[in-house]
Amino acid sequence: MTLIAHPQAMQFDAPLPLQSGAQIRGYSLAYETYGTLNADRSNAVLICHALNASHHVAGVYPGQERSEGWWDTMIGPGKPVDTDRFFVIGVNNLGSCFGSTGPMHVNPDTGRVYGADFPVVTVEDWVNAQARLLDGLGIEQLAAVMGGSLGGMQALSWTLQYPQRLRHAVVVASAPNLTAENIAFNEVARRAIVTDPDFHGGNFYEHGVVPKRGLRIARMVGHITYLSDDVMNEKFGRQLRNGLLAYTTQDIEFQIESYLRYQGDKFSDYFDANTYLLITRALDYFDPAIRTEGNLTKALAAARAKFLLVSFTTDWRFSPGRSREMVKALLDNHRDVSYAEIDAPHGHDAFLLEDPQYLAVVRAYFERIASEPAMTDAPVVRDLPAGAVL
Amino acid sequence: MTLIAHPQAMQFDAPLPLQSGAQIRGYSLAYETYGTLNADRSNAVLICHALNASHHVAGVYPGQERSEGWWDTMIGPGKPVDTDRFFVIGVNNLGSCFGSTGPMHVNPDTGRVYGADFPVVTVEDWVNAQARLLDGLGIEQLAAVMGGSLGGMQALSWTLQYPQRLRHAVVVASAPNLTAENIAFNEVARRAIVTDPDFHGGNFYEHGVVPKRGLRIARMVGHITYLSDDVMNEKFGRQLRNGLLAYTTQDIEFQIESYLRYQGDKFSDYFDANTYLLITRALDYFDPAIRTEGNLTKALAAARAKFLLVSFTTDWRFSPGRSREMVKALLDNHRDVSYAEIDAPHGHDAFLLEDPQYLAVVRAYFERIASEPAMTDAPVVRDLPAGAVL
Numbered sequence: 001m002t003l004i005a006h007p008q009a010m011q012f013d014a015p016l017p018l019q020s021g022a023q024i025r026g027y028s029l030a031y032e033t034y035g036t037l038n039a040d041r042s043n044a045v046l047i048c049h050a051l052n053a054s055h056h057v058a059g060v061y062p063g064q065e066r067s068e069g070w071w072d073t074m075i076g077p078g079k080p081v082d083t084d085r086f087f088v089i090g091v092n093n094l095g096s097c098f099g100s101t102g103p104m105h106v107n108p109d110t111g112r113v114y115g116a117d118f119p120v121v122t123v124e125d126w127v128n129a130q131a132r133l134l135d136g137l138g139i140e141q142l143a144a145v146m147g148g149s150l151g152g153m154q155a156l157s158w159t160l161q162y163p164q165r166l167r168h169a170v171v172v173a174s175a176p177n178l179t180a181e182n183i184a185f186n187e188v189a190r191r192a193i194v195t196d197p198d199f200h201g202g203n204f205y206e207h208g209v210v211p212k213r214g215l216r217i218a219r220m221v222g223h224i225t226y227l228s229d230d231v232m233n234e235k236f237g238r239q240l241r242n243g244l245l246a247y248t249t250q251d252i253e254f255q256i257e258s259y260l261r262y263q264g265d266k267f268s269d270y271f272d273a274n275t276y277l278l279i280t281r282a283l284d285y286f287d288p289a290i291r292t293e294g295n296l297t298k299a300l301a302a303a304r305a306k307f308l309l310v311s312f313t314t315d316w317r318f319s320p321g322r323s324r325e326m327v328k329a330l331l332d333n334h335r336d337v338s339y340a341e342i343d344a345p346h347g348h349d350a351f352l353l354e355d356p357q358y359l360a361v362v363r364a365y366f367e368r369i370a371s372e373p374a375m376t377d378a379p380v381v382r383d384l385p386a387g388a389v390l
Numbered sequence: 391m392t393l394i395a396h397p398q399a400m401q402f403d404a405p406l407p408l409q410s411g412a413q414i415r416g417y418s419l420a421y422e423t424y425g426t427l428n429a430d431r432s433n434a435v436l437i438c439h440a441l442n443a444s445h446h447v448a449g450v451y452p453g454q455e456r457s458e459g460w461w462d463t464m465i466g467p468g469k470p471v472d473t474d475r476f477f478v479i480g481v482n483n484l485g486s487c488f489g490s491t492g493p494m495h496v497n498p499d500t501g502r503v504y505g506a507d508f509p510v511v512t513v514e515d516w517v518n519a520q521a522r523l524l525d526g527l528g529i530e531q532l533a534a535v536m537g538g539s540l541g542g543m544q545a546l547s548w549t550l551q552y553p554q555r556l557r558h559a560v561v562v563a564s565a566p567n568l569t570a571e572n573i574a575f576n577e578v579a580r581r582a583i584v585t586d587p588d589f590h591g592g593n594f595y596e597h598g599v600v601p602k603r604g605l606r607i608a609r610m611v612g613h614i615t616y617l618s619d620d621v622m623n624e625k626f627g628r629q630l631r632n633g634l635l636a637y638t639t640q641d642i643e644f645q646i647e648s649y650l651r652y653q654g655d656k657f658s659d660y661f662d663a664n665t666y667l668l669i670t671r672a673l674d675y676f677d678p679a680i681r682t683e684g685n686l687t688k689a690l691a692a693a694r695a696k697f698l699l700v701s702f703t704t705d706w707r708f709s710p711g712r713s714r715e716m717v718k719a720l721l722d723n724h725r726d727v728s729y730a731e732i733d734a735p736h737g738h739d740a741f742l743l744e745d746p747q748y749l750a751v752v753r754a755y756f757e758r759i760a761s762e763p764a765m766t767d768a769p770v771v772r773d774l775p776a777g778a779v780l
Contacts, residue, residue: 019637020635020637021637022637116639116640119637120637120638120639177628178628179619179622179623180619180622180623180625180626180627180628180644180646181614181617181619181622181623183628183644183646183647184610184614184622184646184647184650185614187610187644187646187647187650187651188607188610188611188614188650190639190640191606191607191610191651191654192582192607194640195603195606195607196603197587202640213585213586216581216585217578217581217582217585217607220574220577220578220581221578221611224571224574224575224578227571229569229570229571232569232570232571232574233569233570233571235570236570237570238567238568238570238573238677238680245410245675247409247410247411247412247509247510248510248671249506249510249580249664249667249668249670249671250506250580250584250592250667253671253674253675254570254573254577254674256570256573256574256577257573257574257577260574260577260578261577261581264581274639277639277640278639280639281638281639281643284643284644285635285643287628290628
C-alpha cells in the first residue's frame with residue numbers, strides 16, 4: 001500500500017527561549033504524520049532529521065510516482081518502523097530551508113528577512129521546539145524518538161531534556177559530540193560559504209544572489225566525509241571520465257571529480273547558505289558532557305529511556321567508537337541498551353541506505369516496542385521550562 | 391656546526407618534452423647542495439619535495455638565525471642523512487612558486503606571464519628535469535633519491551625512469567597512486583581556487599589580485615588531511631577559544647577553527663594558486679601501474695635500486711597499507727626492500743617531524759649506503775630520451 005504524505009505546519013506565537021539567551025517568536029514548524037495515533041496516544045514515534053533533510057521522511061505526495069522521503073526504506077506500512085502500528089511524526093527543524101521558519105523568512109520583530117540575524121539554534125533548542133509540537137498534537141509520551149547522525153543527537157538529547165516523555169531512543173550513526181576533525185570539516189564548509197562574495201554577510205537574499213560557489217565546496221567536502229574510502233574506490237577508483245588523460249588542472253579528469261561537482265551543483269540549487277551555517281554549528285555545539293566536565297556517564301545519568309544504538313563499521317565521520325562511548329556511559333548508568341555495529345561498506349551514508357542487516361535490527365527493535373505495554377501510568381512531566389535540564 | 395645554504399639556479403635552454411605532449415623551454419631550476427661531492431662522484435643524494443616545499447631542504451642562509459629548511463631534522467652534519475658523508479641536492483620542481491620556473495614567470499614563446507597556460511607537469515616530467523640537473527652537475531649515478539609524500543612518488547619514479555642512475559630509493563609516507571578519496575580532496579581544493587572570482591581563469595597576476603579565499607580553503611582542507619584525528623583531538627579537542635560559547639556561525643568558537651584559519655591565511659600569503667593546481671594534479675596523475683593494467687608488480691619490474699620504505703600508523707592520507715602495496719610489488723620482483731612502519735600519532739605530517747624511531751631508521755639505512763661500495767662499474771645509461779620508459 002502506498003503511503004500518502006501530507007505536509008502540515010503548526011504556528012507558535014509564544015516565544016521559545018533559546019540556549020544562546022535569545023528567543024524566537026511567531027515561528028512555524030513543518031511536519032508530517034504517517035499512520036494513526038492509537039486511542040491511548042502511546043504509539044507515536046518522532047523522527048529527527050540530519051543536515052540535509054526535512055519533515056518529509058517517507059511516502060509520496062498526492063500525484064507523485066516515487067517517494068522522495070529521506071527515510072522511505074525505514075518507515076512505512078510493513079517497514080521496520082511500521083506505520084500500520086506506529087504513528088510516525090516527521091518534523092523540520094527551526095532554521096531549516098525546507099518549510100519551518102528559517103533565515104529566509106521574515107523576522108516579526110523587524111519586518112525584515114532574518115538572513116544572518118536568524119538566531120543560532122542548538123540541538124537542545126530543536127528538542128524544545130519539537131516538544132511544543134507534541135504538546136500541540138496532544139502527545140504526552142512518545143513510544144520512541146529516532147534519528148541518524150545529527151538526528152541521533154536529537155534523540156539522545158530528548159532522553160536528557162524530557163526523560164519522561166519517551167520510552168525509547170533509537171540513535172543511529174551518531175556521536176556524543178563532534179571531534180576536532182569533524183568541527184574542522186564543518187569550519188572549512190562554513191568558510192567557503194562565508195567568504196563567497198555572493199554571501200553578503202548572510203544577507204544575500206536582498207541582493208538577489210546565492211553564494212553557490214561556497215555551497216558547492218561545502219557540499220563536496222561534506223560528501224567526501226559521508227562516504228568511506230573503500231566505497232569511493234569501489235565506485236569510482238581512478239576511473240577517467242573520458243578514458244584518456246587530457247592534462248588539465250581545471251577540467252574534469254576523474255569520475256570522482258565529476259560526481260562531486262554534480263553533488264555540489266545540485267545542492268547549491270536548493271540549500272540555503274545560512275541554514276548550512278546554522279546546522280553545522282548545531283552539530284559543533286552538541287556536547288551533553290560539557291555540563292559534567294566531559295564525563296559522559298554523568299552527562300547521561302538523567303536518561304530514563306531504553307536505547308537502541310546502531311553504528312556502521314566504515315563510518316569515519318561518526319565512527320563505531322563514538323557509539324561505543326555512548327553505550328558504555330548508558331551501561332554505567334544501568335540503562336537498558338541494545339547496540340548493533342553493522343558491517344557495511346558505505347561509510348556514514350549507510351544509515352540512509354537499504355542494508356538488510358541494519359533494517360532487520362531496527363525492525364526487531366520496533367517489534368519489541370510494539371509488544372511492550374505503554375507506560376501510561378508513568379509520571380509525565382509536561383511543559384518543562386525550555387532548557388530546564390541544561 | 392651550522393650548515394650554510396646557498397640557493398643556486400641552473401638554466402636550461404633545450405626544450406623538455408612533457409608527458410602531456412607539450413614541452414617547456416628556457417626554464418630554470420632552483421637548487422641547493424649541502425656537503426661535498428666525493429672524488430668518484432658517488433655520494434650524491436637527491437631530495438624531492440612534496441606539495442608545499444622547495445629546494446631549501448636544510449641549513450640556514452647567511453645571516454639567518456634558525457633554519458627554515460623543511461627537512462632540517464633529517465639532513466645536515468651528523469644528521470640521519472649526514473652531509474659530512476653525502477652530497478645532498480635539494481631541487482625545486484618545475485611549476486613551483488619557490489624559485490624554479492613556474493606560472494608566475496614569463497613564457498619565452500609569448501613574452502607573457504604563463505598563468506593558466508603553464509604546461510601541466512607530472513612526476514615523470516619532474517624526474518626528467520631533475521635528471522638534466524644532475525647532468526649539469528656532472529653526476530651520473532646517485533647514491534640515493536629520497537622523498538616523502540609526493541616526494542616519495544618522485545623517488546619511486548626515478549627507479550623506473552632511470553633505473554641505472556640511482557642505487558637506493560627512500561620512499562617515505564607515500565603511495566603508488568592516489569585513492570579516489572585523495573583525488574576528491576584535491577578536487578575540492580582546486581574548485582575552491584578556480585571558482586574564487588579573483589582567480590580570473592588563472593590570469594590573476596595581470597589583475598593585481600590573488601585568489602586568497604580559494605587558497606585559504608584549499609589549505610584548510612589539506613591541513614585536515616595531514617593530521618590524524620587523534621592528534622587533532624589531543625592538540626585541540628573541543629577547546630573553546632574564549633572559554634565560553636558565543637553562539638555565532640561566522641566567528642571563531644573552537645581552537646581548531648582558529649588554527650585552521652591561521653594556516654589558511656598564512657598559506658594564501660605566499661603560495662601561488664596556479665602552482666597549487668599543478669602540484670595537486672601531478673599527485674592525481676601519478677600511477678606507474680596505469681601502463682600495466684593496474685598491476686603494480688609489473689609496473690615496478692624495471693626498478694633496480696634498493697629500497698627503504700617508511701610509513702606512519704596514523705597517516706590516513708597515505709596509509710601504511712599503500713606502502714605495503716609497494717613493498718609487496720617490489721618483493722614480487724625480488725628487489726632488496728627494507729620497510730618500517732612507524733607508530734606515530736601525527737598522521738601524514740609525521741614524515742616532517744622529529745620522531746626518534748623514524749630518524750633512527752633512516753640513519754641506519756644511510757649508514758648502510760655509506761658503507762657500500764659505489765657501483766661505479768655498473769652500466770650507466772645517460773641522456774635517456776625523456777619519457778623513454780613511459
